[in-house]
Amino acid sequence: MDSTWDSLASSNSMKMEEKLCAVLLPIVLIVDALVHVFACCFDRGDSTGRKKPRYGFKDFVRLSQETEFTVNELEALNVLFRKLSRSIVDDDLIHKEELQLALFKSNFGENLFLDRVFDLFDQKRNGVIDFEEFVRSLNVFHPLTPLEVKLEFSFKLYDLRQTGFIEREEVKQMVVAILRESNLDVSDEMLQNITDRAFLEVDSDGDGKINKKDWKDFVTLNPSLLTHMTLPYLRNVTAAFPSFVFNTEVEDTES
DSSP states (O other): OHHHHHHHHHOSOSOHHHHHHHHHHHHHHHHHHHHHHHHHHHHTOOOOTTOOOSOOHHHHHHHHHHSSOOHHHHHHHHHHHHHHTTSSSOSSSEEHHHHHHHHHSOSOSOOHHHHHHHHHHOTTOSSEEOHHHHHHHHHTTSTTSOHHHHHHHHHHHHOTTOSSSEEHHHHHHHHHHHHHHTTOOOOHHHHHHHHHHHHHHHOTTOSSEEOHHHHHHHHHHOGGGGGGGOOGGGGGHHHHSTHHHHHOOSOOOOO
16 A cells, blocks of 8 residues: 555656545455454454344345345354454444454544444444444445445445535545555645546536546446455355354355
């Protein structure tokens, strides 16, 4: 990530789609890290106790029909989810502090990219992430998920204020955040130049904000933008993390 933004900070030669893709990357890396944190917790053994889980076989079958995950993978993910969701508050719900603790070993401090991941996973807007929200959000990054779904999710990543439009200040805020994460400093003039170019290339109707049609047209012309919206190992979770197989309690059922 640092090398990408070294290039950005030292040159204006990067294509705009490469710059926008660089802004998406840290968010996807957080999702990636989240899955691996789950796997590491699983490898260390299940400490979820004997509390009855909220989800049973019928729930996993239903979710397997509505996502790209198999019943076996969903049951395994649920065990992992339960462990993380009890790290601070034992309620089978992921609070933002628990996500921070899992990823950064501290439940203090602010991180725009973690905030975006949490806000988008929290589909009910109630300040916590339940298992179904987690699965449905993770499903966006599955290799078999339609591009239209990935496109919609990527648009929401930039739409910080949830207005249905991507505004100049939102793009600038994302750029500033990733530069800060990379310990890089650029001039206000360069920041403004990046923002202006984004709108020049993406805002096709010139109304000063990027709507969903603008975004779809731009991504269609620059499909590399969605490259990082896929985590290949989600196609076969049990193969990527063999410990899942030994800890799940149900027979696998294809979705």
